[in-house]
Amino acid sequence: MINIEHISKKYKNADNYSLSDLNLLIHEREIFGLLGPNGAGKTTLISILCSLIKPTSGSFSIANLTYQKNKNQLKQLIGIVPQEYALYPSLTAFENLKYFGSMYGLKGKSLENDIHKHLEHLGLLAFAHKKIDTFSGGMKRRVNLIASILHNPKVLFLDEPTVGVDVQSKNVIIEFLQELNKNGTTIIYTSHHLNEAETFCSRVAIIDHGKLIIKGKPQELIDQSEGSHNLEDVFISLTGKALRDHA
């Protein structure tokens, strides 16, 4: 489904590569977790796959399509849930969703029905006509998610979709994503919540300093790593305990 070949990325004026010769194959209908410490290169990789930034070298394809040749087709195929709330604060949830749905060519009653369906599913129907700037962090995350899946994308990229939300919101989001996956959506997500990734992802890759350290099914990685009882142990054993602060 997603074939990443020798992708490298070095930002202007940066001393080091954010991604270095990364190769990865993500299969259709997988829930693939991209894990790594701060500054490991997770968001950079997702941004490249969503055509937000250009790789310094290497190539990738999604469903055998590339941005160079099939830009609009590919954009129609993917959805992205950015780490920031990419919503207009002064518009209501419904207005935001209607606008972003329209950008995929969706319109009329069908779009409105879909918006209502998803809002209801994520417990937001009562707030459909409230402005986003009155929403809590968890509510904004859920609207942010709906805005990315109205067009039924085949591939959904999520950059830390549960960061800063309460347990209830997190569970609703995870259940919603699992249902999407059951209906055929391939999910690629980044997270710092390793327990969440362990139960949620069918496969994970741990990247650090822009390089792929390891990949595989969570349980296989735990089994392979001596003395590890969970994914967090594996993560610490591979990336170390040193702080990863970046200025």
Next chain:
Amino acid sequence: MHKLMASAHKEFLLLIRDIGGIAILFVMPLVLIVTITLIQDSTFKTVSDAKIPILIVNNDRGNVSETILKGLEESNSFEINIKDTEKIAKDLVFKGKYQLAIVIPEDLSLGLEQKVAQNVDRIIAKFGLEEETNSSEKSISQSKEVKLYFDPATQLAFKSSVKNGIDKMVSKIETQSIYKAFQEQITDDPTETIFETENYITFKEILPKENNKELIPNSVQHNVPAWTLFAIFFIIVPLSINIVKEKSQGTFVRLRTNPVSYATILGGKTLVYLVVCLIQFVLMLSIGVYLFPAIGLPTLDISGRLPLLFVVAIFAGLAAIGLGLLLGTIAKTQEQSAPFGATFVVILAALGGVWVPVFIMPKFMQTLSNISPMNWGLNAFYDVFLRHGTLLDILPEISLLFLFFIATTLIAIVYNEKKNAV
């Protein structure tokens, strides 16, 4: 088309949710136009209760000083205060208490009378009408100086106009004195009219006519188009902030992943902000037509010109929007776009001739003025408002404004594509 209309609808919603922004967009230009017109109108007409207080030191106390004082009083522009000494007057002016002090020298009337009499005597003698006197024996009166003290803060235009006025007054007094001296030499009867002292050469301003009615431009006809254009161009500030905000709040990132072109996103903004420009324009015209006469200003005459005025407003609005789109695309923060946008509009206005007419600018600035879209807009408005031009007359200006919109928008699109190319 659906995406364009959805974008326009979103822009409309964003705009109406920002009440403070709307107030600034619509109210501030109105405040600006009323204030400027009120100030400038007083320079177009004589207002009795707006006399400039000036000081006079009259050391002459003769006919000439009386005539000067009478002339100043009759001009209805000055409130005359008499001071005893030059020093007092000078100190008051240099401290900024008064803008002008006029010091009339001692024996000005007597000196002028003597000088004219000497000259007339000589002329008469040359014609052999009188015995020639030995001119070398008579001392020629020295020329006298009327001193003008201006407050250093006084503007040059005011100084020039006062100097010209006094110069004209003095010339007239001299001429009349010469006529009077001749009259006294030629006849003993002071009631006999020998010379016609009225000016032979006079001026008449010929104004354009419509239906045999003379069209007299007033301060409102000048100010409304100029400041309306200024307000229209100020749209670049909120528009560029709108674009920068989208970048900072993350919605632009989402839009970049959506199958929608940057041109469509900008198209939505263009439609809504063009409507904003036109509403601004209608409000400005309404102020000119309805409010100005109510507060004692001349009425804005738009009769028969409304369609053409709207044509100019649309194209001027497009040019301003193009500039706003470009600025918003290039700027990274609101701190960059807002001050730059505001200052740039002021520069464009200055270059465009909103404050100072282009024809009095230095040559280099006149050339620069030709590339200011505000100059094209202002000329088009003046063509319609003051020169009663047709669509054909304004075609060059509105074409330039449209080309400017196309060019700036294209640069914005290309810049965005280059910057975000994958």
